[in-house]
Amino acid sequence: MTGITARITALFRVKANKALDRAEDPREVLDYSYEQQLGMLQRVRRGVADVATSRKRVELQVNQLQQSKDKLQAQAEQALAADREDLAREALTRRTAVASQITDLEDQLVSLREQEEKLTLAAQRLQAKVDAFRTRKETIKATYTAAEAQTRITEAVTGIGEELGDVGLAMQRAQDKTEQMQARAGALDELMASGALEDATVPAGRDDIQAELERMSAGQDVERELARMKAELPAASTPAAVEAGEAVEAVEAPERSKGPADPEVTS
Structure with a gap:
């Protein structure tokens, strides 16, 4: 002891x-x-x-x-x-x-x-x-x-002091996290560009061509509705109304041409 x-x-x-x-x-x-x-x-x-x-x-x-x-x-x-x-x-x-x-x-x-x-x-x-x-x-x-x-x-x-050393370590950790996040973002962009990943905001089964066709159809519907509204105005005999009616005919003509086929032909 x-x-x-x-x-x-x-x-x-x-x-x-x-x-x-x-x-x-x-x-x-x-x-x-x-x-x-x-x-x-x-x-x-x-x-x-x-x-x-x-x-x-x-x-x-x-x-x-x-x-x-x-x-x-x-x-x-x-x-x-x-x-x-x-x-x-x-x-x-x-x-x-x-x-x-x-x-x-x-x-x-x-x-x-x-x-x-x-x-x-x-x-x-x-x-x-x-x-x-x-x-x-x-x-x-x-x-x-x-x-x-x-x-x-x-x-x-x-930067070897105690306080400044802690600040330097914090800055180094922040820089490492920033570089890691940038690398992750770049990798995700590459995967999306290559098709390995899909955009979750886009519904399944829709591609770029389908989206373009839908936008064209929506534009035609808007023009058709606008022409109909102009035709229903009181001054139907005005040149503007006539032009609006012609515009409606021009839009609907292709639709009528796509009517049902001749029964004789189909038979």
Whole structure:
């Protein structure tokens, strides 16, 4: 179970690293690193300020003790002049203690000055690194932005982008269906022209000659009816009526000529 758990954990880390790598934006990472360096620089500057404050405080203490030392020296001299050797001895004793304190503070002051110089130098070096990193960061960000834009333009031109790729596939499918439909229509036209297929809109048993004969018969019926209607008009003696009657006779004459055959002949 331990081995399986370790493998699952490793697989999860690999998947997580890949997902983070896809979601990671180098520009955001650079900005974050720059902010971290600025925070570090700010902390170093605060350290320098704190050390400088401590140094200044020690310097003030040294000055105050130095004034106290000088004052005790003067008091000892005055006491000795007044024939107060005991007071002079006490003043000199205190002066010695103050001098010892001054020595200790001066040693501490030297240490603080060294620390301040080191921190100041470190802050200056860190400032230079931060400035260099900022310049490098902006250069990398500009290069990455340009490369990203060029990549998108190239994908748009070549159609290999995800969205444009889907559009290209849709267009290809539409073109394939159109060509397939055109090919089917052409094949059906060829089959109809060759007679392999019949027109479903034409009744069975009717060909082109039959249709032409029916159209001629329908035209004669129309002319016959029109002539009859003209003959029945009131002005039957007018030239137009006479012509209409003649037209009727001319149309009906062939029909009468096609009357029943002579019985003698048929027999």
